[in-house]
Amino acid sequence: MASDHDLVDVLRAVADPIRLRIVQTLADGRPHGKCGTHWDFGVHKSTMTHHFRILREAGLTRTIVTGRSHSIQLCREELDARFPGLIDALTAGPDRETHR
Amino acid sequence: MASDHDLVDVLRAVADPIRLRIVQTLADGRPHGKCGTHWDFGVHKSTMTHHFRILREAGLTRTIVTGRSHSIQLCREELDARFPGLIDALTAGPDRETHR
DNA sequence: CGGACTGTTGGATGTTCGTCATACCGTCAG
DNA sequence: CTGACGGTATGACGAACATCCAACAGTCCG
Numbered sequence: 001m002a003s004d005h006d007l008v009d010v011l012r013a014v015a016d017p018i019r020l021r022i023v024q025t026l027a028d029g030r031p032h033g034k035c036g037t038h039w040d041f042g043v044h045k046s047t048m049t050h051h052f053r054i055l056r057e058a059g060l061t062r063t064i065v066t067g068r069s070h071s072i073q074l075c076r077e078e079l080d081a082r083f084p085g086l087i088d089a090l091t092a093g094p095d096r097e098t099h100r
Numbered sequence: 101m102a103s104d105h106d107l108v109d110v111l112r113a114v115a116d117p118i119r120l121r122i123v124q125t126l127a128d129g130r131p132h133g134k135c136g137t138h139w140d141f142g143v144h145k146s147t148m149t150h151h152f153r154i155l156r157e158a159g160l161t162r163t164i165v166t167g168r169s170h171s172i173q174l175c176r177e178e179l180d181a182r183f184p185g186l187i188d189a190l191t192a193g194p195d196r197e198t199h200r
Numbered sequence: 201c202g203g204a205c206t207g208t209t210g211g212a213t214g215t216t217c218g219t220c221a222t223a224c225c226g227t228c229a230g
Numbered sequence: 231c232t233g234a235c236g237g238t239a240t241g242a243c244g245a246a247c248a249t250c251c252a253a254c255a256g257t258c259c260g
Contacts, residue, residue: 007120007190008115008116008117008120011111011114011115011120012115014111014115015108015111015112015114015115016108016217016218017104017108018218020104020107020108020111021104033236034236034237035236035237043218043219043220044219044220044221045220045236045237045238046219046220046221046222046237046238046239046240047218047219047220048237049237049238049239050217050218050219051218052237053238054217067226067227067228067236068226068227068228068235068236068237069227069235069236069237070236070237083189084189084192085185085188085189085192086189086190088185088189089183089184089185089186089188089189090107090186092184092185116247116248118248134206134207135206135207143248143249143250144249144250144251145206145207145208146207146208146209146210146249146250146251146252147248147249147250148207149207149208149209150247150248150249151248152207153208154247167206167256167257167258168205168206168207168256168257168258169205169206169207169257170206170207
């Protein structure tokens with residue numbers, strides 16, 4: 001039952017265009033910087049912080065702080081253990097354009 | 101790209117405790133009645149209508165009208181085709197109590 | 201026909217959410 | 231130390247959302 005609650009949290013976190021894209025990009029398992037370089041969604045800096053926070057609080061990502069640059073990484077193992085197949089389903093879009 | 105848009109719609113539809121439960125229950129492929137008998141969430145009748153509408157408009161379910169009783173059914177084939185593994189991931193919860 | 205049953209429609213309401221702008225804080229280079 | 235850089239915190243605001251209530255509409259039974 002607690003799993004249902006968590007699942008809803010994860011789904012809510014992922015039910016947003018920007019956050020879904022972030023998760024899809026992070027699905028390669030490697031950490032990505034939070035810097036505006038990679039994430040050009042045309043939204044304000046603090047908005048990205050907001051989205052990163054939602055993802056982190058839903059248990060989807062962890063943040064790695066190195067000096068003044070933060071990196072974000074998907075918690076693949078935990079997620080695959082708790083919600084098997086979920087991340088795959090989110091990333092393996094039907095006609096998902098590979099890169100860019 | 102259109103798939104991403106649709107995926108977000110599906111996720112948003114499913115990112116609600118009541119609607120997630122509905123989808124999980126419907127996952128057996130059989131049609132279930134909309135009657136209050138099966139769905140006892142303690143919410144108002146019209147609220148259920150609202151949730152059913154969201155699910156239908158997200159392309160998750162179809163409604164079968166028979167006389168004065170409506171039945172609802174999950175669009176398994178379409179969903180498995182467009183978002184392979186998604187429904188499985190939603191229903192195969194980690195410690196989801198086997199049945200009942 | 202007239203009423204019970206099943207479900208929908210159309211407000212109304214309080215809450216959550218996404219976004220922005222500004223101010224703030226830690227880190228690194230000179 | 232001072233200033234630039236990378237992120238965070240806080241507050242505001244409009245849109246979307248979940249919920250309820252009352253009224254309505256189609257179907258079946260007597």
